[in-house]
Amino acid sequence: MAEATIGDSEFDRDTAITLREEGVYDTELSAGWTIFGAVNGGYLLAVVGRALADALPHGDPFSVSAHYLSASDPGPAVIRTETVRSGRTLATGQASLLQTADDGTEVERIRVLATYGDLDALSDEVHTTAKPPAIPPIEHCLGAEDSPAPPVAGTAAITERLRLKLDPATCGWAVGAPSGKGEMRAWFELADHRDADPLSLLLTVDALPPTAFELGIRGWVPTVELTVHVRCRPAPGPLRVSITTRNPAGGFLEEDAEVWDSADRLVAQSRQLALAPRG
Known part of the structure; x- marks a missing residue:
């Protein structure tokens, strides 16, 4: 599809991606998600995660691992994705988010390796000793x-x-x-x-x-x-x-x-x- 479906939320608008060619997406990193002048890492991961959800045959992130290589700036960026493996229930892909430096060279900001699937297809069976955190109302x-x-x-x-x-x-x-x-x-x-x-x-x-x-x-x-x-x-x-x-x-x-x-x-x-x- 030419552009990811987005909702009315600022988060959806600010993580929007546009397909340039197969596996390559353009995006605009918003200044609204910065901390100490740099773009927040979780927001960056969501932007890249949206591109992988579009590129892979399964749309829900299961496991996402990111290495942050340099600080990202608000402004244009490109995400290049690659399908590593595609199975019936799980698919694994990798992606890099890059920005253009002042000298015209592309600088890689973040590299991600992720596995996606269908969360709705998971079993309802739960065996856990984990408990919610004790937070006041x-x-x-x-x-x-x-x-x-x-x-x-x-x-x-x-x-x-x-x-x-x-x-x-x-x-x-x-x-x-x-x-x-x-x-x-x-x-x-x-x-x-x-x-x-x-x-x-x-x-x-x-x-x-x-x-x-x-x-x-x-x-x-x-x-x-x-x-x-x-x-x-x-x-x-x-x-x-x-x-x-x-x-x-x-x-x-x-x-x-x-x-x-x-x-x-x-x-x-x-x-x-x-x-x-x-x-």
């Missing part, structure tokens, strides 16, 4: 409008497009009293209340403030590698997100995320390796 959690402190410089663009309500136990950093624990928990929605779907989950896992903030370290936390597992199609309603880090060391930190839907189902998991801020 949404009306008892705190959003940007509730903080007496000014927003962290450089973060306003993306936060205006999200409805985040943070667990008070994990937002001491906002008033200069970080807990010292590498934890962040929140209720999550897009600001225009668009219901979550498998594609938007690729953004959700990377949309909360960094756990480094609760460790007393402020600044940009650029992602080096991010792997997302989408487990089932989310039910309508706000999501609950829990992110933890246990081993900030050597100038890097890991973040493990879980995303739960309104039906108390674990709908996505992720792990990323990121550079720790130098603050």
Whole structure:
């Protein structure tokens, strides 16, 4: 198809892709999803994820692994996809997002290897010991409008497009009293209340403030590698997100995320390796 179907949501418009030729898509990275001047990694993954959903015979991301090679800028970009293997129930593809530098050369920003399938075809059988995170009711959690402190410089663009309500136990950093624990928990929605779907989950896992903030370290936390597992199609309603880090060391930190839907189902998991801020 010449252009991906998009809805009325800003997220859908800002992740839109246009087919240039087989396997090659044009897109426009929006400045609305930047943090500290760079385009957010979860948003980038959703843009590339949309291209792979169009290029592969199955439309739902199951496992998506991305390596971030250089910081992306708002503006035009091209996504080049390749089908690695196509089976009856699963298909694997790879994709690269590139932008043109000032000297006219193409610079690769992100490279993705992903497996797609049909989430609706999965069995309903569940055997799990995982439990939803203990977060206070949404009306008892705190959003940007509730903080007496000014927003962290450089973060306003993306936060205006999200409805985040943070667990008070994990937002001491906002008033200069970080807990010292590498934890962040929140209720999550897009600001225009668009219901979550498998594609938007690729953004959700990377949309909360960094756990480094609760460790007393402020600044940009650029992602080096991010792997997302989408487990089932989310039910309508706000999501609950829990992110933890246990081993900030050597100038890097890991973040493990879980995303739960309104039906108390674990709908996505992720792990990323990121550079720790130098603050």
